[in-house]
Amino acid sequence: MASRTVSWLLARSISSSGPRSALLPRGKKLGLVSRGGIHRYNSTAAAAEEPITPPVTVPHTQLLINGKFVDAASGRTFQTLDPRTGELIANVAEGDAEDVNRAVAAARKAFDEGPWPRLPAFERQKILLKCADLVDKHNDEIAALETWDNGKPYEQAAKVEVPMFARLFRYYAGWADKIHGLTVPADGPYHVQTLHEPIGVAGQIIPWNFPLLMFAWKVGPALATGNTIVLKTAEQTPLSALYVARLFHEAGLPEGVLNIISGFGPTAGAALASHMDVDKLAFTGSTETGKIVLELGAKSNLKPVTLELGGKSPFIVCEDADVDQAVELAHFALFFNQACACFCRTLASAAALDLVHSCTKKYTTNLLRKPRRVLQDAQSAIHSRPALNKALRYTSNKSFLTLTNSGSANFLKAGRVDSEQFEKILKYIRSGVECGATLETGGERHGSKGYYVQPTVFSNVKDDMLIAKDEIFGPVQSILKFKDLNEVIKRSNATRYGLAAGVFTQNIDTANTLIRALRVGTVWVNTFDIFDAAIPFGGYKMSGHGREKGIYSLSNYLQVKAVVTPLKNPAWL
Ligand code: NAI
Ligand code: MG
Numbered sequence: 001m002a003s004r005t006v007s008w009l010l011a012r013s014i015s016s017s018g019p020r021s022a023l024l025p026r027g028k029k030l031g032l033v034s035r036g037g038i039h040r041y042n043s044t045a046a047a048a049e050e051p052i053t054p055p056v057t058v059p060h061t062q063l064l065i066n067g068k069f070v071d072a073a074s075g076r077t078f079q080t081l082d083p084r085t086g087e088l089i090a091n092v093a094e095g096d097a098e099d100v101n102r103a104v105a106a107a108r109k110a111f112d113e114g115p116w117p118r119l120p121a122f123e124r125q126k127i128l129l130k131c132a133d134l135v136d137k138h139n140d141e142i143a144a145l146e147t148w149d150n151g152k153p154y155e156q157a158a159k160v161e162v163p164m165f166a167r168l169f170r171y172y173a174g175w176a177d178k179i180h181g182l183t184v185p186a187d188g189p190y191h192v193q194t195l196h197e198p199i200g201v202a203g204q205i206i207p208w209n210f211p212l213l214m215f216a217w218k219v220g221p222a223l224a225t226g227n228t229i230v231l232k233t234a235e236q237t238p239l240s241a242l243y244v245a246r247l248f249h250e251a252g253l254p255e256g257v258l259n260i261i262s263g264f265g266p267t268a269g270a271a272l273a274s275h276m277d278v279d280k281l282a283f284t285g286s287t288e289t290g291k292i293v294l295e296l297g298a299k300s301n302l303k304p305v306t307l308e309l310g311g312k313s314p315f316i317v318c319e320d321a322d323v324d325q326a327v328e329l330a331h332f333a334l335f336f337n338q339a340c341a342c343f344c345r346t347l348a349s350a351a352a353l354d355l356v357h358s359c360t361k362k363y364t365t366n367l368l369r370k371p372r373r374v375l376q377d378a379q380s381a382i383h384s385r386p387a388l389n390k391a392l393r394y395t396s397n398k399s400f401l402t403l404t405n406s407g408s409a410n411f412l413k414a415g416r417v418d419s420e421q422f423e424k425i426l427k428y429i430r431s432g433v434e435c436g437a438t439l440e441t442g443g444e445r446h447g448s449k450g451y452y453v454q455p456t457v458f459s460n461v462k463d464d465m466l467i468a469k470d471e472i473f474g475p476v477q478s479i480l481k482f483k484d485l486n487e488v489i490k491r492s493n494a495t496r497y498g499l500a501a502g503v504f505t506q507n508i509d510t511a512n513t514l515i516r517a518l519r520v521g522t523v524w525v526n527t528f529d530i531f532d533a534a535i536p537f538g539g540y541k542m543s544g545h546g547r548e549k550g551i552y553s554l555s556n557y558l559q560v561k562a563v564v565t566p567l568k569n570p571a572w573l
Pocket of ligand 1: 206268286471473
């Protein structure tokens with residue numbers, strides 16, 4: 001999987017393998033029942049034609065502090081909802097400042113006195129590998145939980161994201177015993193070395209769009225380098241982190257090393273960001289919140305903060321590009337999942353513009369037309385119909401809908417996590433229309449339930465329109481025309497963001513010019529969304545500070561200590 005894109009994996013998994021019927025014996029039936037306020041998928045409540053989702057319970061709804069599941073100190077809980085229906089999945093303990101204090105104290109003790117930083121790196125490596133093995137073993141339950149809580153299509157969670165999660169931990173397990181400093185030549189008779197030390201207690205705050213992967217990007221390097229962690233999940237998606245963290249303890253992670261706090265941003269999140277005993281903070285989310293946590297970090301103990309924030313990534317289609325392929329990828333990149341790096345600005349060379357329009361129309365029309373039956377099935381299935389399984393596999397209100405048709409994958413992204421974001425997306429769409437952009441497809445709510453938004457494409461978009469400037473975080477694509485390379489470079493860079501860019505051209509010189517001129521953390525050339533564990537990811541400008549994944553992420557969790565000792569009668573210097 002290492003060298004493949006998310007899209008490739010997803011397209012392949014959906015088109016080639018059919019339903020995950022292997023997960024349950026044929027004929028076994030799934031449904032939703034309620035037990036003590038907590039729903040679980042059970043194997044008898046509804047008749048299922050094609051069982052594809054394993055039974056999954058919600059085993060953990062408490063906070064995980066010092067290796068134990070505990071209630072919030074306040075006793076409060078909040079609801080996590082099924083995004084397709086708005087129905088309750090579970091009441092989850094609502095962590096607050098006091099719980100963050102408890103978790104940080106546990107992490108502090110585990111760092112200062114516990115075995116984790118003192119284990120030989122090889123032993124840490126073995127535990128991380130075991131974590132990955134256990135995640136593999138429970139792939140289907142984890143994927144089902146993620147699907148339920150986040151609204152991802154089951155296929156995507158089961159065949160792409162959970163395997164990527166395990167891959168990431170194996171990658172960082174590989175680094176655990178390869179972290180070392182340097183021997184440095186000095187001008188005088190000194191032995192000088194650098195020690196790469198764990199930084200201490202890491203605070204981590206993650207968003208809802210890829211709950212498991214964001215966990216992996218942060219927890220993987222922090223554990224490999226011997227740190228301890230307090231991680232706050234997104235309030236929309238608290239469940240999968242609790243599940244995998246429990247598995248990590250089964251794998252041998254000592255108590256207090258990984259603490260999980262569910263709760264809200266301004267309370268639990270802010271308490272973590274401003275905690276005096278947190279040595280480092282890593283955050284992914286909106287630019288707006290990124291500024292807040294950076295300030296909280298500075299005003300408390302000046303902890304170093306890495307930020308992975310918003311984007312408004314340009315996708316540049318040059319006149320010599322394979323336009324059909326470029327458009328298909330741009331289309332997928334935007335509509336497969338709500339992602340910070342999605343290509344919402346398609347900048348098409350004047351010479352390629354007509355073809356870009358017609359290809360875009362082809363893909364979006366396909367998307368809207370072909371899967372309609374499946375969509376309706378999925379929507380009406382949500383409550384009790386046997387097609388619940390199909391719904392699980394095919395629908396997602398929180399971020400998108402994924403549908404498959406006649407062997408080739410078609411994707412339809414819908415709104416997202418909650419009514420607030422849903423309204424925000426529709427408002428942007430209205431502003432596009434009001435400003436005179438041409439609405440090519442979509443533009444409306446899909447269905448009457450949940451928060452679906454049709455995949456929406458605007459042409460004749462101008463740089464100063466809000467839809468071209470702001471991060472919408474919804475399925476809205478803008479097509480803009482450019483004349484020449486200099487112009488497209490300037491316009492691509494004329495944004496406060498700098499997360500990623502796509503470049504489509506057959507000309508190596510054009511590609512090289514763009515690669516170096518674009519002020520972004522990632523350039524994908526004639527491809528997109530390659531998110532291997534080893535490839536660093538992060539932003540320029542207001543898209544963030546620092547890099548996650550790859551070797552670069554290790555330095556987020558390490559201090560460099562210079563050690564100088566005098567040399568007596570050295571044989572050489
Ligand atoms: P957000 O930035 O508000 O939330 C992300 C995380 O930060 C969550 O865990 C949240 O609880 C926490 N948080 C919120 N306020 C906080 C505070 N004052 N102190 C500490 N932690 C805090 O993002 P949200 O509300 O989920 O989405 C809002 C917008 O953010 C989206 O519309 C999108 O534009 C952007 N976004 C970007 C993401 C990315 O991958 N770059 C991911 C999620 C959202
Ligand atoms: Mg928010």
